[in-house]
Amino acid sequence: MKTLGMLFFLSFLLVGCGGSSSGDTSDNTSASSDSDPITGGDWYQPVPLATWQWQLQGTVDTDYDVEIYDIDLFDSDVSLIQSIQATGKKVICYFSAGSYENWRDDAGDFEAADLGNSLDGWDGERWLDIRNENVREIMAARLDLAADKGCDGVEPDNMDGYTNDPGFDFTAADQLAYNRWIANEAHQRTLAVGLKNDLNQIDSLVNYFDFAVNEECFEYSECDRLQPFIDANKAVLNAEYQDQYVNDATARAALCTDSVNRQFSTLVLPLDLDNSFRYSCN
Incomplete structure (x- = not known):
């Protein structure tokens, strides 16, 4: 197992304890994207x-x-998380790491420079400039919240803004650096982390993440x-929504036959993820 203290110190030197500002990203992106994964820890x-x-x-x-x-990080209180864990289950806490949501408790912490284009089909959401130090500070606080609530792991969503139209010119390299940073920050807090x-x-991130959510x-x-x-x-945790x-x-x-043969964990769910119906392949 690598020494967590040394990894954190090196990370501090390389990315300024929270990433670069939007005005100067090239050096920090390169350093962060080359950081080693934190592996072998005592997390789920x-x-x-x-x-x-x-x-x-x-x-x-x-x-x-x-x-x-x-389940949702913000909407789930500690008593709910503990009640689920009391039956032997693990709790993964969802939050968006790549988008602003105007209804979240910490929405006021984002700055105008952090906010980009709206997410197509999702009211109240805007892409974030993942290069910004302020964005990383907010995400670090969300990971702290997950640890404080006792979550076993996290599902950071919207980790592929560079493939969409975020309203910023960040690159695949910027996304890779950010995703690796999220994973290592989660592991610093002994949280499992899934790649969404x-x-x-994937080839560049599989060693950083503990499971995939697709x-x-x-x-x-x-x-x-x-x-x-x-x-x-x-694990590959997959959800399908198609009417058929x-x-x-x-x-x-x-x-389901295809899913099990691939060793995937597939659910057929409503797009709203509101438990109005559920079919499981395993």
């Missing part, structure tokens, strides 16, 4: 075919017989790209 590490439930809206139904609950989407950079890889024929996580004995998987039992059975 789910393996392929782990069972899970993903609910981000509504009163959380805690009765599913699964290994993992993935960002399929283009949406619709079967619908878009992208599941092969997640194989590096399975090869590393790390919801309404056609034959199509859903075929999906």
Whole structure:
């Protein structure tokens, strides 16, 4: 196991204890993207075919017989997290690491320079300039909140802004540096961390993250790209929303056969993730 104190000290020297400002990013991005992953710590590490439930809206139904609950960081109080853990389950806490959400408790901490274009189809959300020191400070505080609440791990969302239209000119290298920083910061707090989407950079990130959370890889024929996580004995938690998987039992059975053969953990869920229905492949 690497010495965490030394890794933190080196990280402080390289990225200024929170990343670069938007005005000067090239040096810090290069240094951070080359940082080594923090591995081998005493945090939860789910393996392929782990069972899970993903609910981000509504009163959380805690009765599913699964290994993992993935729930909202802000909306879940400590008593809920502890009640789930008391039954032997692990709790992954969701937050957006790549977008501003105007309803969050810390929304006022973002600066105008942090905020970019709106996310298509998601009211109240805007892309963040992930190069900014202020953004990293807010995300570090969110990871602190996850640790304080007793979450076993985190699911940082919107980790692929560079593939969208964020309103900034940050690059794939900037995204890689940020995603690695998020992973190492989570591990500094003994939190498991999942890579959300960002399929283009999996080969460069699989050693930093403990599991993957993906949406619709079967619908878009992208599941092969997640194989590096399975090869590393790390869970792939996948969700599908397409109507045929919801309404056609034959199509859903075929999906599940493929999913189990790949050792994925696939759920068919409502897009709102409100537990209005749920089908599990394993």
